[in-house]
Amino acid sequence: xxxxxxxxxxxxxxxxxxxxxxxxxxxxxxxxxxxxxxxxxxxxxxxxxxxxxxxxxxxxxxxxxxxxxxxxxxxxxxxxxxxxxxxxxxxxxxxxxxxxxxxxxxxxxxxxxxxxxxxxxxxxxxxxxxxxxxxxxxxxxxxxxxxxxxxxxxxxxxxxxxxxxxxxxxxxxxxxxxxxxxxxxxxxxxxxxxxxxxxxxxxxxxxxxxxxxxxxxxxxxxxxxxxxxxxxxxxxxxxxxxxxxxxxxxxxxxxxxxxxxxxxxxxxxxxxxxxxxxxxxxxxxxxxxxxxxxxxxxxxxxxxxxxxxxxxxxxxxxxxxxxxxxxxxxxxxxxxxxxx
Amino acid sequence: xxxxxxxxxxxxxxxxxxxxxxxxxxxxxxxxxxxxxxxxxxxxxxxxxxxxxxxxxxxxxxxxxxxxxxxxxxxxxxxxxxxxxxxxxxxxxxxxxxxxxxxxxxxxxxxxxxxxxxxxxxxxxxxxxxxxxxxxxxxxxxxxxxxxxxxxxxxxxxxxxxxxxxxxxxxxxxxxxxxxxxxxxxxxxxxxxxxxxxxxxxxxxxxxxxxxxxxxxxxxxxxxxxxxxxxxxxxxxxxxxxxxxxxxxx
Numbered sequence: 234x235x236x237x238x239x240x241x242x243x244x245x246x247x248x249x250x251x252x253x254x255x256x257x258x259x260x261x262x263x264x265x266x267x268x269x270x271x272x273x274x275x276x277x278x279x280x281x282x283x284x285x286x287x288x289x290x291x292x293x294x295x296x297x298x299x300x301x302x303x304x305x306x307x308x309x310x311x312x313x314x315x316x317x318x319x320x321x322x323x324x325x326x327x328x329x330x331x332x333x334x335x336x337x338x339x340x341x342x343x344x345x346x347x348x349x350x351x352x353x354x355x356x357x358x359x360x361x362x363x364x365x366x367x368x369x370x371x372x373x374x375x376x377x378x379x380x381x382x383x384x385x386x387x388x389x390x391x392x393x394x395x396x397x398x399x400x401x402x403x404x405x406x407x408x409x410x411x412x413x414x415x416x417x418x419x420x421x422x423x424x425x426x427x428x429x430x431x432x433x434x435x436x437x438x439x440x441x442x443x444x445x446x447x448x449x450x451x452x453x454x455x456x457x458x459x460x461x462x463x464x465x466x467x468x469x470x471x472x473x474x475x476x477x478x479x480x481x482x483x484x485x486x487x488x489x490x491x492x493x494x495x496x497x498x499x500x501x502x503x504x505x506x507x508x509x510x511x512x513x514x515x516x517x518x519x520x521x522x523x524x525x526x527x528x529x530x531x532x533x534x535x536x537x538x539x540x541x542x543x544x545x546x547x548x549x550x551x552x553x554x555x556x557x558x559x560x561x562x563x564x565x566x567x568x569x570x571x572x573x
Numbered sequence: 574x575x576x577x578x579x580x581x582x583x584x585x586x587x588x589x590x591x592x593x594x595x596x597x598x599x600x601x602x603x604x605x606x607x608x609x610x611x612x613x614x615x616x617x618x619x620x621x622x623x624x625x626x627x628x629x630x631x632x633x634x635x636x637x638x639x640x641x642x643x644x645x646x647x648x649x650x651x652x653x654x655x656x657x658x659x660x661x662x663x664x665x666x667x668x669x670x671x672x673x674x675x676x677x678x679x680x681x682x683x684x685x686x687x688x689x690x691x692x693x694x695x696x697x698x699x700x701x702x703x704x705x706x707x708x709x710x711x712x713x714x715x716x717x718x719x720x721x722x723x724x725x726x727x728x729x730x731x732x733x734x735x736x737x738x739x740x741x742x743x744x745x746x747x748x749x750x751x752x753x754x755x756x757x758x759x760x761x762x763x764x765x766x767x768x769x770x771x772x773x774x775x776x777x778x779x780x781x782x783x784x785x786x787x788x789x790x791x792x793x794x795x796x797x798x799x800x801x802x803x804x805x806x807x808x809x810x811x812x813x814x815x816x817x818x819x820x821x822x823x
Contacts, residue, residue, distance in 0.1 A: 250597065253615035305616040558775055561726035565618045565773050566817040571699035571800055 235406030236463040238479045242407065243451045247418065247440045252400075253305035256525065257418060258390035260404035261310035261379065262360060264422035265368055267405070268293025269358035276347050277338055277354025282543040290364055291371055291542060295535075297422055298377055299552055302559035309399060309525055310372055310379040312365065313386040317513050319470035319505075331359060374535045375556070376528035380520075388412045388517035398525060401442065408469070410445050411460050411514045417443045452483060460514045461492040461507070470513055471505040527563065530556055575603050575639055575665040578632035582661035582676055584787070586652045588623065591783040591805075591812055593645040594776075595621045600642040600691050603635050603665075611695045619776050620815040622698060629809035631660070641665055642689040643672055651684040652676075699815050703794035703802065704766040705732035711791045711805065713758030714739075715781045717750035722774045724748050727819050730795055731769040737762055737793070741774070760790065768797045771819040780814045787812065 272289035273279055280289045301308045316324060338353035372379045382389035390402035391412035401416035402409035409417050420438040449456060465482035467473025477485070489495045492507045532553050539549045579585045592599055595614040602609045609624040627633035651674060655661070659678035666673055667688070676682040721728040721741035725748075731738045735754040741747065754762045780803060784791065788805035795801045798821065803814040 250615050254617065557726060562616060562618065562773055562775060564727070564819050565616075565776075566800075566820055567617045568613060568620055568699055568800060568815060568817045569617050570817075571701055572697055 235404075235408045236411065236468045237466050238407055238459075238463050238482075241452060241462070241479050241483055242410070242443050242448050244419075244441045244443045247442045249300070249304040249306060249440065252418065252421075252440065254307075255400035256307040256309060256398070257301075257401055257403045257421065258309050258311050258380075258393045258399040259422060260386050260390060260402070260406070260409075261312045261368065262365075262386060263404045263406065264297070264310070265290045265294070265360055265364065266358050267422055268297075269360065269364075270355040273351065273354055275351060276342065277351045282541075286542065287364065288542050288544070290360075290368055291539070292544070293422075294368055294371055295375075295539065295552060298372070298375060299556050299559060302377075302563070303555060305562070307525075307527060308377055309393070310368075310377065311386040311390045311393075312369070312379060312381050314381060314383045314518075317384060317470060317518075319510065319513065322472075323469045331356065371535070371538060374531045374538055376530040376560070378523075378525050378527065380523040383520050384518040385412070385513075387414075388513075389519050390414060392517070392519040392521075393523070396521075407443075407463075408514075410443065410448065411456075411463055411468075412517055413445070413456065413515075415445050417445075419443065452487075454483070454487060457511070457515070458486050458491070460511055461486050461495075464492055464505075464507055464510055465495065468510065470510045471503075471507075474501055474503070530560060532557070574634065574636050575641070575663075576632070576634045577608065577630045577663050579661045579663075580631050581657055582652065582655040582659040583657040585661050586649065586655050587783070587787045588625075588807075588812065589645050589648055589652070591780070591787060592621055592623060593649055594779040594783050595619050595814075597644055597646055598642055598689055599645045600640055600693075600695070602638070602640055602695065604638040605635050608633075611698070613696055614776075618773065618817045619780075620696065620699070622813040622815070623811070625807070625810035629807070639665065639667075640691045641672065642691040643686050644689060648672075648674075648686055651686060699800050701796065701799050701802070703799075704796040705730075705737070705762075705764045705768040705794065707732065707737045707752070707762050707793040708760040709737075709752065709791055709793065710758045710760075711781070711785050711789055713752070714791050714793065715785050717752075718774065718778050718781050720748045720750060722778050726774055727771050728774050728777065729769060729771045730793070730801065731767075732762070732764045732795070733767050734764050735762060766796070768795055770795050770798050770801065771821060772801055772816050773819060776816055780816070784812065784814075 268290045272293050279287045280292060282288055298308055334353050334356035338350055341350040341353055369379055380389060387404055387409040391409040391414035393399045394402050394414040401418045402414040403418040403421045405419055418440060420440045462482045464471055465474050465477050466479050485495045489498050496503055535553060536549055540546055592610060596612045599610055607624055607626045611622045613620045655676060656678055659676045662675040664673045670688045671685040672688060674684040717739040721739060724746050725741035725743035728739060728741045737752040740749040752759050784805040788807060790806060792804035798818050800818060801816045805812045
């Protein structure tokens with residue numbers, strides 16, 4: 234997903250404590266996919282209620298959001314809207330990959346190989362309208378703002394960050410940097426661990442911050458050129474050029490200045506119009522119709538919502554107690570008022 | 574160079590524990606005549622202001638002022654089993670990036686703690702003129718706070734000429750502790766102007782709990798909708814907390 238330019242990007246390690254007090258625009262679908270991928274039973278089955286509805290995403294969203302609030306982080310979830318036309322091919326490919334993994338997961342289950350089954354299952358996470366509307370409903374009950382992006386969520390998050398309404402965009406993908414977010418926070422929504430299905434290992438994940446200005450100055454290029462680098466490697470809106478990885482792409486763009494010049498000098502056949510892809514990143518469809526208000530949670534409403542989906546009352550109540558404490562802390566003034 | 578010796582290691586752990594209620598990475602300011610720290614919690618709601626003059630130590634050597642940053646929670650982990658009759662020696666070893674802790678009791682225990690990078694400046698103390706001053710027994714204050722925490726997430730402090738009231742109410746009920754000027758728990762009440770403010774119990778409870786073993790006496794100072802100052806006088810030195818008031822919507 235996104236674009237594979239990670240190895241070029243300078244980053245600094247951060248932590249939930251260091252992010253305290255900051256508003257972060259979280260890529261909601263990205264977070265929900267992670268919850269659906271990881272929060273599973275050992276054989277790879279999603280958590281479901283008695284009626285068969287998936288609940289992994291609600292579990293993740295509920296506890297992780299409480300965790301943010303406890304650390305004084307102000308989360309805003311940004312939901313994707315209609316994808317740009319150029320993304321259709323990527324989406325179709327993703328669907329096919331999921332089908333393939335679903336088949337392999339079933340086969341592994343039939344063979345009784347649970348380790349393999351889990352590995353395959355995490356690649357099958359699928360988000361539908363119900364999952365999205367339930368997620369929004371839970372956030373509303375929790376008093377946490379969410380924003381409906383007209384198109385790409387990361388573009389919307391980047392827009393909000395560039396306006397200074399939030400401190401950073403938070404996603405695993407790097408696209409929001411291309412969309413112009415001054416800062417990107419990664420490894421935020423997964424609870425400290427990342428599961429690598431191919432290797433079958435779990436690794437500790439520490440939040441990290443990538444700053445666009447530092448990336449650009451360390452690479453010695455402009456944002457437009459970073460977009461060109463990404464296009465050579467491949468983005469959600471275009472296939473990359475075969476045989477060109479991030480390092481080569483950077484070298485080429487630095488030498489020739491732009492993707493058009495690289496194509497001319499190296500006689501490369503592009504299967505896409507760079508100007509069209511560039512436009513998506515530079516002039517994305519965004520909305521300024523959003524309000525960032527963290528309201529009082531509806532405790533009884535959350536409880537009812539969760540219990541209706543067969544969450545344990547005891548655990549939900551413990552969560553609500555943490556939420557109550559976290560929200561109460563927010564109601565304090567800042568000492569800064571009396572210091573400066 | 575910095576080196577110091579404290580007669581009661583457990584007392585020192587208590588002080589570090591009080592600091593740890595607000596900060597993880599603590600930057601201590603060490604000069605020829607004192608060991609101090611002033612820091613806010615990450616949400617900037619509370620501040621701890623701690624100071625121990627060199628005279629409070631058995632031995633104190635510091636030839637040039639230095640800042641030392643350590644993770645206090647890690648320090649507390651190392652000191653989990655200290656005894657009152659153990660003597661603590663600290664030595665800053667900048668050459669190897671460590672703070673060496675030596676506990677001398679029935680035998681010698683050596684620990685070392687990694688030094689961290691010092692980031693940021695020490696904040697100034699809040700400027701407030703307090704209208705209410707209450708000098709009282711720490712355990713009585715702790716009891717009032719603990720009671721309040723049973724029913725609510727925040728607590729109201731009210732002071733009039735001869736009375737200090739701590740009250741809280743929540744869904745399950747309400748709690749009120751009344752300290753009149755002549756009650757046993759009170760040493761002195763002086764109120765220039767009737768004052769009331771509400772504070773977060775999560776912070777307050779941790780601060781008062783941590784201070785209970787360190788100082789028998791607490792000085793509570795506040796004004797209407799202004800930050801609170803909790804002063805726990807040390808035999809030699811000072812431990813003070815500041816806590817911002819709750820935003821009152823009504």
